Amino acid sequence: MTVHGLQSIFQEQEMTETVHDTEGHGYLATFIGKNGRLVILRVPVHGLLTIDLQCCEGDNIVQVENLLNALEKKLRSLLHGNIKRVKRLPALIRGAAVDRYWPTADGRLVEYDIDRVVYDEDSAYQNIKIMHSQQFGNILILNGDVNLSESDLPYTQAIMGRGKENYAGKEVLILGGGDGGILSEAVKLKPKMITMVEIDQMVIDGCRTHMRKTCGSVLDNLKGECYQVLVEDCVPVLKKYVEEGKTFDYVINDLTAVPISTAPEEDSTWEFLQLILDLSIKVLRPTGKYFTQGNCANLTEALALYEEQLGRLSCPVDFSKEVVCVPSYMELWVFYTVWKK
Amino acid sequence: MTVHGLQSIFQEQEMTETVHDTEGHGYLATFIGKNGRLVILRVPVHGLLTIDLQCCEGDNIVQVENLLNALEKKLRSLLHGNIKRVKRLPALIRGAAVDRYWPTADGRLVEYDIDRVVYDEDSAYQNIKIMHSQQFGNILILNGDVNLSESDLPYTQAIMGRGKENYAGKEVLILGGGDGGILSEAVKLKPKMITMVEIDQMVIDGCRTHMRKTCGSVLDNLKGECYQVLVEDCVPVLKKYVEEGKTFDYVINDLTAVPISTAPEEDSTWEFLQLILDLSIKVLRPTGKYFTQGNCANLTEALALYEEQLGRLSCPVDFSKEVVCVPSYMELWVFYTVWKK
Numbered sequence: 091m092t093v094h095g096l097q098s099i100f101q102e103q104e105m106t107e108t109v110h111d112t113e114g115h116g117y118l119a120t121f122i123g124k125n126g127r128l129v130i131l132r133v134p135v136h137g138l139l140t141i142d143l144q145c146c147e148g149d150n151i152v153q154v155e156n157l158l159n160a161l162e163k164k165l166r167s168l169l170h171g172n173i174k175r176v177k178r179l180p181a182l183i184r185g186a187a188v189d190r191y192w193p194t195a196d197g198r199l200v201e202y203d204i205d206r207v208v209y210d211e212d213s214a215y216q217n218i219k220i221m222h223s224q225q226f227g228n229i230l231i232l233n234g235d236v237n238l239s240e241s242d243l244p245y246t247q248a249i250m251g252r253g254k255e256n257y258a259g260k261e262v263l264i265l266g267g268g269d270g271g272i273l274s275e276a277v278k279l280k281p282k283m284i285t286m287v288e289i290d291q292m293v294i295d296g297c298r299t300h301m302r303k304t305c306g307s308v309l310d311n312l313k314g315e316c317y318q319v320l321v322e323d324c325v326p327v328l329k330k331y332v333e334e335g336k337t338f339d340y341v342i343n344d345l346t347a348v349p350i351s352t353a354p355e356e357d358s359t360w361e362f363l364q365l366i367l368d369l370s371i372k373v374l375r376p377t378g379k380y381f382t383q384g385n386c387a388n389l390t391e392a393l394a395l396y397e398e399q400l401g402r403l404s405c406p407v408d409f410s411k412e413v414v415c416v417p418s419y420m421e422l423w424v425f426y427t428v429w430k431k
Numbered sequence: 432m433t434v435h436g437l438q439s440i441f442q443e444q445e446m447t448e449t450v451h452d453t454e455g456h457g458y459l460a461t462f463i464g465k466n467g468r469l470v471i472l473r474v475p476v477h478g479l480l481t482i483d484l485q486c487c488e489g490d491n492i493v494q495v496e497n498l499l500n501a502l503e504k505k506l507r508s509l510l511h512g513n514i515k516r517v518k519r520l521p522a523l524i525r526g527a528a529v530d531r532y533w534p535t536a537d538g539r540l541v542e543y544d545i546d547r548v549v550y551d552e553d554s555a556y557q558n559i560k561i562m563h564s565q566q567f568g569n570i571l572i573l574n575g576d577v578n579l580s581e582s583d584l585p586y587t588q589a590i591m592g593r594g595k596e597n598y599a600g601k602e603v604l605i606l607g608g609g610d611g612g613i614l615s616e617a618v619k620l621k622p623k624m625i626t627m628v629e630i631d632q633m634v635i636d637g638c639r640t641h642m643r644k645t646c647g648s649v650l651d652n653l654k655g656e657c658y659q660v661l662v663e664d665c666v667p668v669l670k671k672y673v674e675e676g677k678t679f680d681y682v683i684n685d686l687t688a689v690p691i692s693t694a695p696e697e698d699s700t701w702e703f704l705q706l707i708l709d710l711s712i713k714v715l716r717p718t719g720k721y722f723t724q725g726n727c728a729n730l731t732e733a734l735a736l737y738e739e740q741l742g743r744l745s746c747p748v749d750f751s752k753e754v755v756c757v758p759s760y761m762e763l764w765v766f767y768t769v770w771k772k
Binding site for chain 1: 453544
C-alpha cells in the first residue's frame with residue numbers, strides 16, 4: 091500500500107518505474123524521469139524505508155525539492171502513526187568545481203563551507219590546494235588532508251606550548267611549517283634565532299600569497315633578523331646538525347601527518363616518524379622541549395603506538411599531551427610536548 | 432568501453448544489469464546483487480562518472496569494500512590519463528539505532544562520532560536527546576539541534592562575557608540554560624544571587640544525570656546558597672519582574688535558537704525574540720549587560736536581522752559581537768553583548 095501510494099507521485103512526474111528482483115529483500119524500484127533524474131525506492135517488509143533522489147547538473151532544484159517534499163508528505167500520511175523517525179539529509183554534491191567534502195582523520199564525512207578554489211597545484215612532493223571557507227578563511231589542504239586554516243591560531247599556539255614557554259633569546263628549529271604560522275608567531279617572541287626547514291617551496295609560495303592571516307609578511311623573505319628558512323629535506327639537515335653538535339632550545343615538528351621525504355631509506359611512515367623523533371631529540375638541549383602534533387583524539391591506537399615509540403628513543407624522554415580544538419579540523423586534536431629525562 | 436570494462440566486474444559478482452533510458456543523458460544502469468545489494472552507474476558522454484553502492488544491514492562489509500576497490504582500480508586503468516579527480520566518500524549509514532548525522536545551522540552535512548544514545552525522551556515541549564560522542568563526551572540535542580556537549584566550555588564562557596566580567600556580588604538572571612553549564616560556572620564566581628528560569632524539567636533531569644561534566648552538582652537541587660532555579664516559562668516571569676521593578680546586573684539569554692513558549696501570543700520566532708529582548712533590557716540595570724548567542728557565523732542574513740532588531744528596542748542599546756569556536760558545533764558561532772546607551 092505504501093508503494094502504491096508513492097507510485098502515484100512518480101506517475102504525476104512522468105517517471106518510468108523498473109521493479110527489481112531482490113530475492114526476498116523487499117520491494118526495490120528505480121524511477122527514471124526527465125533530465126536524467128533518478129529515484130531509488132526501497133520498501134522492506136519491515137524496517138528502514140529509503141528514498142534516494144539523484145539529479146544531474148543543471149536540473150531544476152526547486153522541482154527536485156518539491157518532489158522530495160511531496161514524497162515525504164505522502165509517506166507521513168500513509169504511514170501515519172507507524173513512523174519512528176524521518177530524516178532527510180542535505181544533498182551530496184559530487185563532481186563540483188569546488189569539492190566541499192574533506193573527511194576527518196577518523197574517517198567521518200564532513201562538508202565544509204568552501205566556496206572557491208584559490209590555489210591548486212602539484213609540486214614535486216604533493217598536491218597543494220588552498221580553498222576559501224566562508225567562516226574559516228583560506229584553508230591549506232595537502233594531498234587531501236586539511237592542514238591549517240587562517241582561523242587555526244589554536245593549532246599554532248598548541249604546537250608552540252600554548253603561551254607557557256619563554257622564547258626570548260632562544261634557538262628554535264621548525265621542521266616543516268611551510269604555511270608560516272609558527273614562524274610568524276615565533277618571531278614576535280624575540281628569539282635569538284629560528285631555523286625553519288621546509289621541503290616544498292611551492293607550499294611557501296602558495297601560503298605567502300593566500301594565507302597571509304596565518305603567515306603575515308614572514309614568508310616574504312627567506313631570511314629575517316632572527317630567522318632563516320631552508321628549503322630542504324629536514325632529514326639530512328638534522329643529520330648534519332647532529333654531526334656538528336648543533337643544538338636547539340625548542341624543536342617544533344610541524345611535518346604533515348603523512349610524511350614526505352626525498353630520502354629512500356624511510357619507506358614506512360612509522361620508521362620515518364621514529365627517525366625524525368630520534369634526530370630531533372639528539373639536537374635538543376638538555377633543558378629543551380620538542381613539540382609536535384599527534385593525531386585526532388579518536389585515533390587512540392595510533393596515539394598509543396606513537397607513545398610507545400617515545401619509549402624506544404636512543405635518549406630516554408618524558409612527555410605530556412593536550413587535546414585541543416582546532417577550528418577547521420572538525421575533530422579534537424592531540425599535541426605532544428617531549429623532553430629529556 | 433568504460434561501461435563494458437566495468438560490466439565484467441558486475442558479472443563476476445552475479446549482479447543483474449538494467450539499463451535505463453535517460454533520453455540523451457548518458458548511460459545509466461542499475462545492478463542488483465545478492466542481499467539486496469544495488470549499484471547505480473552513471474557514465475555521461477563527458478563529465479562526472481558516478482558509482483553509488485547501496486547495501487542493506489547485515490551485508491558483508493569486506494565484500495562491499497572489495498567490490499568498490501575493484502571498481503575504482505578498473506576505472507583508473509580504463510580511464511588512465513583521462514581522470515582529473517577520483518573521490519570516494521565515506522559511507523552514509525541510514526536508519527541505524529545511533530544517528531550520527533546532525534547538519535549544521537547553515538545546512539551542511541556533518542557526521543558526528545556518536546556511538547550511543549544515552550537519553551531520548553519527548554517532554555511536553557520538545558524531543559530531548561543526549562548522545563555520547565567519543566571525543567566530545569555527552570551531547571545534548573533538542574529537537575534535532577545540537578545544543579551543547581560536555582566539551583563546550585567555550586560556549587559557556589562566551590555567553591558569560593569570556594572572563595572579562597566581575598560577577599562577584601552581582602544579581603544574575605539566566606533565561607533557559609537547563610543544561611546547567613552557565614549556572615555551574617556562575618556560582619563559582621560568588622554572585623549575590625542567580626535566578627535561572629528554565630521551562631523544561633526534563634532537560635534539567637536529563638542533564639543532571641548525563642551532563643555532569645557540564646553542570647557538576649549544581650542541578651542536584653533547584654536551590655543553592657546563591658541561586659534558585661524556577662521551572663517556568665520565562666515570559667510571564669520577566670513580565671512580573673518588569674511590573675515589580677526588579678532588575679539584574681547580568682541577563683544571560685540561553686534559550687534555544689528555535690524558541691519554545693507556553694504563551695500563545697508569540698507565534699513567530701522573531702516576535703518571540705523581540706519580546707524576550709525587550710523584556711530583558713527592561714529588567715537590566717543601567718550598568719548591566721545582556722549576553723546571548725546569535726547564530727552560526729555563516730548565517731549573515733539572520734545575524735543582520737537580529738542586529739536590526741537591536742535597533743528597534745523600546746530602550747536604545749549598543750552591542751558588540753564575537754565569533755567563537757564551540758567544539759561540538761562544527762561551525763563558528765556568534766555571541767552578542769548588549770548594553771543600554
